[in-house]
Amino acid sequence: MLVVFKVKLPKVEIATEMANALLVNSEFIQKIRDKDSFDMSTASPQVIADLIEASRLEMEIKLFYPTGENDLKYIKTFAFTNRKMPNILFLNLKKLNRTTESIAATIIHECIHVIDNAASEYTFGHGDNSSKGKGNTAPYWIGNLANKMLHANAAELVFDQEEDSSTDTIV
Ligand SMILES: [Zn+2]
Numbered sequence: 751m752l753v754v755f756k757v758k759l760p761k762v763e764i765a766t767e768m769a770n771a772l773l774v775n776s777e778f779i780q781k782i783r784d785k786d787s788f789d790m791s792t793a794s795p796q797v798i799a800d801l802i803e804a805s806r807l808e809m810e811i812k813l814f815y816p817t818g819e820n821d822l823k824y825i826k827t828f829a830f831t832n833r834k835m836p837n838i839l840f841l842n843l844k845k846l847n848r849t850t851e852s853i854a855a856t857i858i859h860e861c862i863h864v865i866d867n868a869a870s871e872y873t874f875g876h877g878d879n880s881s882k883g884k885g886n887t888a889p890y891w892i893g894n895l896a897n898k899m900l901h902a903n904a905a906e907l908v909f910d911q912e913e914d915s916s917t918d919t920i921v
Contacts, residue, residue, distance in 0.1 A: 751805040751861055753839075757813060761850055762841065766811060768854035772896055773861065779803055781895055789886040791874035798874060798888055801865050808837060809864050811857070815843040827879075828856045831863050839864075851900035859893030 751773050755766040772778045779802060785795035793801070816825045824830060829841045839860045846853065866874045866888070876887035884890045 751802065751865065752808050753811060753857055753861065754808055755811040757811075759813070761846060762811065762813070762853060765850045765853035765857060768850065768900060769857040769861065769896070772854070772858060772899065773802060775899075778895065778899060781899075782892060785891070788874060788888040788891060789884075790876055791872075791888050793869070793872035793874050793888075795888075797872065798862075798865075798892075801869055801872075802861075805865050805868070807864060807868055809839055809861060810837060811839045811841050813843045814840045829860050831860055831867075833867065836864060836867050849901075851897060854900055855893045855897035858896040859889045862889040862892050 753766050753769050753773075755762055757763075779799050782802070783796050783799040788795060788798070791798070814824070824840075824842065825844070827842055828845045829839055831839055839857065841853075841856070863875065866872070874888040876884045876889050881890070885894070
C-alpha cells in the first residue's frame with residue numbers, strides 16, 4: 751500500500767513518509783502477525799498482516815477544514831474515509847497541532863480501513879465512531895502500534911547516547 755500526499759505541507763509530508771516506511775517495515779508487520787486476535791474481525795492478525803504486505807492500493811490524503819454546518823460532525827475527527835471515495839483519506843486541518851508521529855499513526859489507522867474495505871471476504875473495522883472499548887480492534891491496535899513504534903524509535907536514540915556515556919565512565 752502506498753500513501754500519496756501532493757500538498758506542500760511539511761508536517762503531513764513527513765507523516766506520510768513515516769506511514770509509508772512502516773507499511774513496508776518487517777518488524778511492524780511481524781508484530782501484527784504475532785498478535786493473538788482482534789475484536790470485531792473475521793480475519794486473523796496473520797491474514798491482516800498478509801493483506802497489508804500484499805496490498806498495492808494507493809491512498810491519497812486530502813486536507814479538509816470543517817466550517818459549514820455539514821462539516822460540524824467532523825470538527826473533532828482527526829480524519830475520515832468515505833466508501834464512495836475509497837482511496838481518499840480526508841485529514842482535518844484543524845487537528846494537525848500534534849506530533850508528526852501521531853499524524854502518521856492516524857494515517858496508518860485509516861490505511862487499515864482502506865485495506866478492510868477492499869478485502870470483500872473479510873471485515874475488520876471498529877463499528878461506530880466511538881473509540882471506547884475499541885483498543886483491540888485492528889484499526890485501533892495497529893494505529894497504536896504505529897504510534898508506539900514511531901515514538902519508541904526516538905527514545906531509543908537517547909538510550910544509545912546514555913549507554914555510551916556510562917561506558918565512558920566505567921572505562
Ligand atoms: Zn477508524
